Amino acid sequence: MTSSQRRSGLQDNYSTLSGNTDHKIKVVGYCRVSTDRQALDGLSLEAQRAEILRYASAYGWAVERIFVDGGYSGKNTDRPAFQEMVKTVRGSDGGISVIVVAKLDRLTRSLRDVCAIIEDLLDPCDCSLVAIRDGINTSQIAFKMLLPILAAIGQMERQNAAERTKASIDHIKSQGYHYGKVPFGYAVERIGRYRKLIPCPNHYVWLQHIITWHKEGVTYMQIAKRLNLAGVKAYYGHREWTNKKIYELLRTMKLLVVRHTGSAARYDKTEAHQIASKMRDAGHTHREIAHALNHAGLRPKCAPEYRLNSVEWLLRSVSIQDRSTPRGLALYLKEKGYSYREIARQLAEHGFYPKRGGQWYAQSVRVLMVG
Helix, strand or coil: CCHHHHHHHHHHHHHHHHCCCCCCCEEEEEEEECCCCCCHHHCCHHHHHHHHHHHHHHHCCEEEEEEEEECCCCCCCCCHHHHHHHHHHHHCCCCCCEEEECCHHHHCCCHHHHHHHHHHHHCCCCCEEEECCCCEECCCHHHHHHHHHHHHHHHHHHHHHHHHHHHHHHHHHHCCCECCCCCCCEEEEEECCEEEEEECCCCHHHHHHHHHHHHCCCCHHHHHHHHHHCCCCCCCCCCCCCHHHHHHHHHHCCCCCCCCCCCCCECCHHHHHHHHHHHHHCCCCHHHHHHHHHHCCECCCCCCCCCHHHHHHHHCCHHHCCCCCHHHHHHHHHHCCCCHHHHHHHHHHCCCCCCCCCCCCHHHHHHHHHC
């Protein structure tokens, strides 16, 4: 079947469904990119939006809205604009007849999610899915049967791409080169198309100070204060040092054990926070609180025992955060194990938006939590 024949068939099909050739079909569009390299394969957000509008115009469809997720993977549907689109289609009471995407993998690359979309959204809402470049229109039974097969291919491509990327990164590192962000204290030397870490003449000495302070038991907060007072700037994000940035740097330097599985102590933050709060109110020092928590058989989430810095973090626990603020809610959800993207969706659902408008992304959530 040629593209012109397929287009004619689609138009006839929708005219029949509407029962009135003068009645405009209401549709919504959806666009997604996973990285900032949006121009690859002509699937930038702008290109997807333009393609959806051209396609809808050719059929005389009325585009109610185009939902956009920038910087989100297609491995699942945990995306704010996608979830908002689902609510819109379900709330339209049959008013939205079609969801239009440039390609099926823009909607999802997961076979499980495709089946869920068909069973939980398209069928109950009497809505069809059109994937322009794939020539898919689920109002025709043959395409609906074909959809899971195409989704399985997309899922396989995603898994293969992840394996190729990991193999490439492992090869680069095995050759002694660097991949990823440059850690504080280092600079990069270009060797052909590869990069090699070398000590930065301005910052390497400060990295040594940070490591020494950490070994001496100086808390993250005090290390951050010393760096800020000295005018030393962090490499990424807000240039001021914070507890979290010190923690991430020490973890990058492999000076911290991220997770501990061999300790007999148990992790119970609620109980630990109650003990620590009472002892703090009674005038006990952080060292005394750490000793009491360890004696009670408690430990932090990612360490075998409580120390000065982990007690400090505990006393600033998210359990006492004001969840009526976006930062308080984000910190609370992070403690509950939510991902940054899940937190972004929750913030939007609770009516919180970034100060400069737009929508939440994983990076903007991280910045919000740093404060």
